[in-house]
Amino acid sequence: MKLHNLVILGTGGTIAGQALSASDNIGYTAAQVGIDQLLAAIPALAERGPFITEQVAQIDSKDMSFAVWAQLAARVNHFLARDEVQGIVITHGSDTLEETAYFLQAVCRPAKPVVLTCAMRPATALAPDGPQNILDAVAVARYHGARGVVAVCAGTIHNALDVQKMHSYKLDAFSSGDAGPIGYVEEGSLRLVRNWPVVQVEYASLAIENIAIWPRVEIIMNYVGASDALVQALVDQGVRGLVVAATGNGTLHHALQAGLLKAQAAGVRVVRSTRCVDGRVLPLPGDAIADSKGLSPVKARVALMLDLLAEDAQVVASRQA
Ligand code: ASP
Secondary structure (H helix, E strand, C coil), rough: CCEEEEEEEEEHHHHEEECCCCCCCCCCCCCCCHHHHHHHCHHHHHHHHHHHHHHEEEEEEEHHCHHHHHHHHHHHHHHCCCCCCEEEEEEECCHHHHHHHHHHHHHHHHHCEEEEEHHHCCCEEECCCCCHHHCCCCCCHHHCCEEEEEECCCCCCECCCCCCCCCCCCCEEEECHHHHEEEEECCCCEEECCCCCCCCCCCCCCCHHHHCCCCCCEEEEEECCCCHHHHHHHHHCCCEEEEEECCCCCECHHHHHHHHHHHCCCCCCEEECCCCCCCCCCCCCCCCCECCCCCCCCHHHHHHHHHHHHHHHHHHHHHHH
């Protein structure tokens, strides 16, 4: 039986990084090797094709931008719409992978698998982790029953909603927190430890590629001695949304809370997340500031930006009606 095409999109990252010495795992430059060259170094892929490849960007993901996001979402939508495409693998830097994963899930809502993968060591390392991660990502994208955006790293499959980078250096750098991973890739086979998640994040009607100005949403944090100074400065600059990485179960220093409530009263959208790595802000009746519905601060920021974009689109549509 002829296998359907898998699309592999390159965006850069450490997986495409190069160092001067093979023993250097940290002093490298990310995003140097093209996607075709990366794949050519993995002979085992030959049996898992056919593939369509495209270099969508070549950046260190610390520099990920809204423009690249828009382009990536457009290419993902383009390929997902083709009947002969089974799924998509995206090579990405590990630093902001969880934000891109959430963004693509929210705006593309793929019924087919979209698998993000990365590496913690550059392509030139003595023992690079990228080739195995790509092979594993391809196995996931080829799995019947896989759908939606997931991340694959170090043999573990994470849901876009749960995945978070937890370690700055180890190869197994990601966690799904309380939810746990979807499963594992073992020698090319999948071992699922929970049902494949049905993810509902819905902003698909947004025409992402036409967005000229993304709403400014910033993240601030609660900590000892926090004040309202940053909130005030951001409000003065016209910020439209603020996500606060609160302490514990959404607690805020009284001075920061006062600043946030003032900002909210002035029309700024405020969302409370937690700086705790696991757990979520559990809402209480009558909370003055909305909670992030379990999203981490960085994902809550993406959700708030998309919310504001959807609101803006509605305003434009009602003006045109
Ligand atoms: N700074 C790199 C990036 O995110 C780190 C990595 O890929 O692991 O592109």
